[in-house]
Amino acid sequence: ETGVTQSPTHLIKTRGQQVTLRCSSQSGHNTVSWYQQALGQGPQFIFQYYREEENGRGNFPPRFSGLQFPNYSSELNVNALELDDSALYLCASSRSQGQGGNEQFFGPGTRLTVL
Amino acid sequence: AQTVTQSQPEMSVQEAETVTLSCTYDTSENNYYLFWYKQPPSRQMILVIRQEAYKQQNATENRFSVNFQKAAKSFSLKISDSQLGDTAMYFCAFMKHANAGKSTFGDGTTLTVKP
Numbered sequence: 550e551t552g553v554t555q556s557p558t559h560l561i562k563t564r565g566q567q568v569t570l571r572c573s574s575q576s577g578h579n580t581v582s583w584y585q586q587a588l589g590q591g592p593q594f595i596f597q598y599y600r601e602e603e604n605g606r607g608n609f610p611p612r613f614s615g616l617q618f619p620n621y622s623s624e625l626n627v628n629a630l631e632l633d634d635s636a637l638y639l640c641a642s643s644r645s646q647g648q649g650g651n652e653q654f655f656g657p658g659t660r661l662t663v664l
Numbered sequence: 665a666q667t668v669t670q671s672q673p674e675m676s677v678q679e680a681e682t683v684t685l686s687c688t689y690d691t692s693e694n695n696y697y698l699f700w701y702k703q704p705p706s707r708q709m710i711l712v713i714r715q716e717a718y719k720q721q722n723a724t725e726n727r728f729s730v731n732f733q734k735a736a737k738s739f740s741l742k743i744s745d746s747q748l749g750d751t752a753m754y755f756c757a758f759m760k761h762a763n764a765g766k767s768t769f770g771d772g773t774t775l776t777v778k779p
Contacts, residue, residue: 589771592767653711655709655710
C-alpha cells in the first residue's frame with residue numbers, strides 16, 4: 550500500500566507569484582484534506598476535497614484554491630503569494646467522508662518559503 | 665468554533681520514565697473524536713492514539729494511554745517507558761463526528777527523551 554506523497558519537498562517563491570502543490574493520496578482513499586502549518590504552530594485546516602468537489606473550507610481566503618482528480622490526487626494552488634504564506638503545507642488522505650474518526654494519513658509536507 | 669490548547673510548549677523526560685502531555689479543548693459538540701499525533705523531526709505526522717467521546721473507557725495503545733475527562737474537556741497523553749524514538753512534536757487534535765478529515769489542532773508540545 551503506497552502512502553501519501555507530496556511534491557515538491559521544498560519551494561521558494563517571491564511575493565505576488567503563484568504556486569501549485571501536489572498530493573497523491575493513499576491507495577483506496579477518496580478524501581484529501583490540506584493543512585497549513587506555520588513554524589512553531591499546529592496545522593490549520595485549509596479545505597477538503599471529496600470525490601473531486603470541495604467539501605468544507607477553513608478560514609483561508611479565496612486565493613487558496615484546490616482540485617481533486619479522478620484518481621483522488623489533489624492540488625493546492627495559492628495565488629498572489631504573501632510573506633505569511635511561508636509554511637509547511639500538509640496533505641492528509643482518508644478513506645471516506647461520511648464517517649468521523651477515520652484515520653487521516655499525512656504526507657511529508659511541502660515547505661514553502663515566500664521571499 | 666472549537667479550540668484546542670496545549671499549555672506545555674516543551675517537555676523532557678529521561679529514557680524509561682513516564683511523561684504526561686496535557687491538552688484541553690473547548691466545544692459545544694457532544695459527538696466528537698480526539699487524537700494525539702506525533703510529528704518527528706522528519707516531519708511526517710502519524711497518529712498515536714484516538715478517543716471517541718462517547719466511550720468512557722480511556723484508549724490505550726501499547727505504551728501510550730490517554731486520560732479523557734469529558735466534563736472537564738481534558739485529554740492528556742501518558743507515555744510510559746519513554747524511548748529515544750519518542751522524541752518528537754506531539755499534537756492534540758479535535759474532530760467533530762460529522763466532519764471526517766477536518767481537524768482542529770493545538771500548537772503542539774515538543775518532547776525530548778534524554779538518554
